[in-house]
Amino acid sequence: MHLSRLGVLKMVADNPSQAPGQRESQTRIWQIVGMVAALLCLISPFIYLQRSEYSVKPVIKGAPSFVGSGQCRPCHQEAYAKWKGSHHDLAMDIASEETVLGDFNNVQFVDPYSGAASRFFRKNGDFYVETEGPGGAVGVFKITHTFGVYPNQQYLIPFPGGRLQCLNVGWNAKQSTWYRLPPYEVDGPDDWLHWTKGGQTWNGMCAECHSTKLEKRYDKTTDTYDTRWFEIHVGCEACHGPGSNHVSWANRPVLARPQVENYDLPVNTATIDNQKQIAICAPCHSRRYQLGDNLHDEGEILDKIVPSLLMEGLYYPDGQISEEVYVYGSFVQSKMYQHGVRCSDCHDMHSLKLHKEGNDLCLQCHRAGSYDTPSHHFHKQIHEGKPSKGYLCVKCHMPGRVYMGVDYRPDHSLRVPRPDLSEKIDVPNSCSTSDCHQDKGLAWVNDQYTKWYGKSRKQHYGEILAAGRKQNPEAIDELIGVAEDSLLPAIVRATALALLSRYPQERTIPVYTSALEDGDALLRHTALRNAIHIDPETRLHLLQAKLYDPVKAVRIEAAAGLSGFPLDAINPQHQERFQQILAEYRTAMEYNSDFAPQRYNLGNLAAAIGKGEEAIQLYREALAIDDQFYQAKVNLAMQLNQQGENLKAADLFKQVLEAQPDLHEIAYSLGLLFAEMEEYEQAAYWLGQAADNMPNHSRARYNQALAYLKLEQWENGEMALLKALENKPGNREYFSTLANLYYNFRLTDKARILAEKTLLTQPDHELAKQLLEALSRQ
Structure with a gap:
């Protein structure tokens, strides 16, 4: 018969025939038994864990790999249920009966912008569109993937070279109708923005944000893609990082899980700022x-x-x-x-x-x-x-x-709404939107706003950035103030730094050198990109230091900047590091060399290290990708100028100005090129265009004056020199040229007025003093 311990104790206690000593001895025995049992209860989990299948062994982990969102579901059912059906989950999918929202029942849509007709139909269970294709020819294209879900859904079509192209007609899920997607200003089927061209290529334009662990795999030499993803949509690991180590940890029994940081997930999302x-x-x-x-x-x-x-x-x-x-x-x-x-x-x-x-x-x-x-x-x-x-x-x-x-x-x-800024700098305001008070007019909006909130208005950084965009001469001090104001957002300060590059003056140099030591990487990166007017010796020192920046974009920008210096100018202790980071820069640019800007950057690198022919080829490749990327035309023109092909260079500058008439710096470059070609009429015209539109750029006006003097148009030359001096009254070169003009033509009265006027504002101006002395001896 089975007896419990309580039953035995009860029998002992109920037996009065036992002697007291015997009872005490048996009691001690049972106390010991109880203590042993308690101890066994305490150590049994550790004994249990010594079994081979449950023992806590040292975890040997490799780099985490991706496992897929389905692996997360068993433990994270609530989070998985929320994600399922979300825009992240439906970011991209295989085109199927379940995923395609559009009407493919032989429906026709006529593009209101181009007039091209598109017919959507099905065949053998697949989805097709008949529409304008490469070169403008009408073709039939199979749709293989959906892109997005609401409020619109786009469709992807396979093209040669591993490309998937985004059709420019999409499904309006709000109104259940086909519609034309922007951009609307597409200049024919050869335009980079046409749906068959690079501006609508999924691999480079869209893919990285609609799938998880996207590998673009673009081959620059063959201009082809071998793009792959781990999950077709934006899955759990897109935010939490590859989850193999976490899944391995979670699959252990609870008591066998080792203490690990962040549950062995590579990205902490729970306790972050x-x-x-x-x-x-x-x-x-x-x-x-x-x-x-x-x-x-x-x-x-x-x-x-x-x-x-x-x-x-x-x-x-x-x-x-x-x-x-x-x-x-x-x-x-x-x-x-x-x-x-x-x-x-x-x-x-x-x-x-x-x-x-x-x-x-x-x-x-x-x-x-x-x-x-x-x-x-x-x-x-x-x-x-x-x-x-x-x-x-x-x-x-x-x-x-x-x-x-x-x-x-x-x-x-x-x-905070600022309708006053709409009057000052022509920006939108929330009061005057189409569904609010658009019908009332801006004056009414500002009157109401003043009644409610008073007249006091703080200066907004937008007013300063607007002036900087226009290159207003007086904006420089305020731009410096914005760039140095640590209470402003970093992106605002960095924008001010970028705009300051249009004011190449000595007093901006400390602003850039200070920004290079800022704790925000965006400011350091922007300073490196725009501090091109710093004297070479200082710039060389600053760039070398930034090769060791912990942030990739900053250090590779430093390497790109250093590439313009002779290799022997770089300190020997930095040269190995420079080569490493320059290779990192080149890899980053080649990654995106399916785009014109990065192909252009590679061209700039080739030009900087003296490979002119390679630079010309890369600039031409950039223009083959997008012939409207004018920066490549500008630098190609400069390289052709160095090769002596000035007519081709001038033609490129003119093409840029025809498409972008507000690029006054290009007019300046064209004027200098014509001066080099000794075509001084053209030089004076284009330099004048630049000077008229860049009031703080006195050098353009001075060079125009020189062109007039070459043409022996003395009066025009004089007027241009006076304007240049008005802008930069202390410039010795401008003063000397005008003084010589007056002196050579014996215009002593004008020469004396020039010297005396200069000395009124600059009493220590040596050239003005010398001019007065020379005139007094006549």
């Missing part, structure tokens, strides 16, 4: 160029990409979105970002949906009593008997624009 979080998002959610495949690992943003600054054509001067720039460049301007707000504070990172709707989203942080009230926003929920959305925070602080024809995207700079 907003800077580290946006570094995960920015490689896709930004306007940028890549430095290589996205490895989905941690690191600085500029280790992977170089984001665009707030430059003309992409952003309005005040930083509002203009072109399609996505979110990064806007959000990092915001006060929210400056105060630590993260993407995940508003968006669920798996479903991508907002945490809350309406003003409730903002009231997670902002007090309702202060902000969600008519005393703040001055708008009603019911206006003139109709529902109104004017009271919503986003209507004032996140105005948006429509991209891709149907996709409304809010500006994430979360700015």
